[in-house]
Amino acid sequence: MKASVVAHKDFTVSKIDDRVYGAFLEHLGRAIYEGIYEPDHPSADKDGMRGDVAKLVKDLNIPVVRYPGGNFVSAYNWEDGIGPRDKRPTRLDLAWHTSESNAVGVHEFADWCATVGTEMMLAVNLGSRGVDEARNFLEYVNHPGGSYWSDLRIKNGRKAPWNVRMWCLGNEMDGPWQVGHKDAAEYGKLAANTARAMRMFDSKLELIVCGSSNSDMASYPDWERIVLEHTYDHVDHISLHMYFANREKNTANYLALNHKLDRYIETVASTILQVKAKRKSRRDVYISFDEWNVWYHSNKQDRAILDGNGGWPHAPGLLEDIYNFEDVLMVGLILNTFIRRSDVVKIACIAQLVNVIAPIMTEKGGPAWAQTIYYPYYFASIHGRGTALNLIVNSPGYDSVHQDNTPYVDVSGVHNEEEGVLSFFLVNRHGTEAADVEVSLQGFAEGQVIDHQVMVHDNLEAVNTARNQTEVAPRKGSGAKAEGGVLSVRLPAYSYQMVRVRVG
Incomplete structure (x- = not known):
């Protein structure tokens, strides 16, 4: 099988916002406790944070982490997580039918973010709470001092404000599973009022309003239109979520799901433009895809706890x-x-980061390791910074339930002009045939392959475990070459590859 790609230096999509490689941590399961925080662990630092996990996170160079939820935030009192630990209340978390000790709150999370080199993206509770709690939280986090909430932060050990720029106005408020679920107009009005109050404190905040929880919601895409009609002048991003599953055990259909994702993004982008035109606005609102990942393997085993039987x-x-x-x-x-x-799409957050539908897993008191999905996330985060190229791809395809003629070869390209490097990320969806791919490099200087990483395995079900942490891991590729303005690379059946070419 042969495929061709044209990559032209002047044919671009956009400069990629680094925050597309963000992540998410929620007070859910073992994401926080036994994930990032385990004070008795041999690698724990003075704050009780696991050093082995911090190392794996730091290696990803994650620009932003969304916190503390998620469904959890819709009944969360942020004040429960501040002050002396022995005086913090234990609460029942209705979202996940668990109890929350509040041993980790905004102070501990902020310190952890500093350790791993990332920024906070905080969410306010617009489920059970509203404008007052949001503005108080903002004052606590961002005001230098001389007010009730900022002075309380100082009393609790943090003198300088954190100056958090990104704030989510609730979470998945279109979902009937959400504490404080609202219809689009009700939520839109609350979000607009909350945004106004927060901007009265600081007009330069980046505010993210809730879009649809997924594209199968009955309210989609009217939800986006109605919410934006209320909030367009007050927010910077609209949030989308999507999870990916292969419940039918049909690999061909599963690997075509990104076409559904693409239509979702396109529809919401069009809705943004519709509202912008209706309001005669010159402002731009972008998409924050702040929950995404594969999620289906654990559904059955979770039912007992989620149903309250435990x-x-x-x-x-x-x-x-x-x-x-x-x-x-x-x-x-x-x-x-x-x-x-x-x-x-200017922000995106893999959901989540540790233990809970996550690229990193831990054992209590034991090791931490990279799951299989850690690696494509790592390669994109580290090497996918720069300008996205608008590639012309010609590949044989197949018909799937999501799109006719789904191309077997899927590829993205990024030009890092500062480094003089092109990075290509390639997937071969074909289960039995290799793909010989030729990429015509137009407008670039003569190139040289400087890195080639391959992920391939003869068993689609192969996993990494605490005892065998590298069963599925990248290896150095061979055979990729750049000659005469053409990059040639062979993709084995069912494979992922990254090829980097120095062109300057």
């Missing part, structure tokens, strides 16, 4: 998907889609 346990194992090699291909395809849509 009481109210603290930090039980929930949503602990064990990812296989097939999921490597899916995550690579998702990231390629975000790169190609970088003109409208």
Whole structure:
């Protein structure tokens, strides 16, 4: 099988916002407790944060982490997580039917973010609470001092404000599973009022309003239109979420799901433009895709706790998907889609970061390791910074339930002009045939391949475990070459690859 790609230096999509490679941590399952925080762990620092996890996170160079939820935030009192730990209340979390000790709150999370080199993206509770709590939280986090909430922060040990720029106005408020679920008009009015109050404090904040929880919601895409009609002048981004599953065990259809993602982005981008035109506005609103990942492996095992049959346990194992090699291909395809849509998707957060549908897993008191999906996320985050190229791809295809003529070869390209490097991320969806790909490099200087990484496995179900952490891992590729303005590379059946070419 042969495929061709044209990559022209002047044919671009957009400069990629680094925050497309963001992540998410929620007070859910073992994401916080036994994930990032385990004071008795041999690697724990003075704050009780696991050093082995911090190392894996730091290696990803994540620009922003969304916190503390998620469904959790819709009944969360942020004040419960401040002050002396021995005086913090234990609360029942209705979202996940567990108990929350509040041993970790905004202070601890902020310190952890500083350790791993990322920024906070905080969410306010617009489910059970509203404008007052949001403005108080903002004052606590961002005001230098001389007011009630800022002085309380100083009393609690943090003198300088954190100056958090990104704030989410609630979470998935279109979902009937959400505490404080609202219809689009009701939520839109509350979000607009909250945004106005927060901008009275600081007009330069970046505010993210809730879009649809997924594109199968009955309210989609009217939800986006109605919410934006209320909030367009007050927000910078609209949030979208999507999870990916292969419940039918049909790999061909599973690996075509990124076309559904692409239509979702396109529809919401069009809705943004519709509202912009209606309001005669010159402002731009972008997409924050702040929850995305594969999620389906753990659904059955979670039911007992989520149905309340286990009481109210603290930090039980929930949503602990064990990812296989097939999921490597899916995550690579998702990231390629975000790169190609970088003109409208400015923030994206893999959900989540540790233990809970996550690229990193831990054992209590034991090791931490990279799941299979860690690697395509790593390659995109580290090497997918720069300008997205608008590639012309010609590949044989197949018909799937999501799109006719789904191309077997999926590719994104990024030009880092500062480094003089092109990075290509390629997936072969074909299960039995290799693909010989030729990329015509137009407008670039003569290139030289400087890195070639390959992920391939003869078993789609292969996983990494605490005892075998590298069963699915990248290896150095061979055979990729750049000659005469053409990059040639062979993609084995069902494979993910990254090829980097120095062109300057």
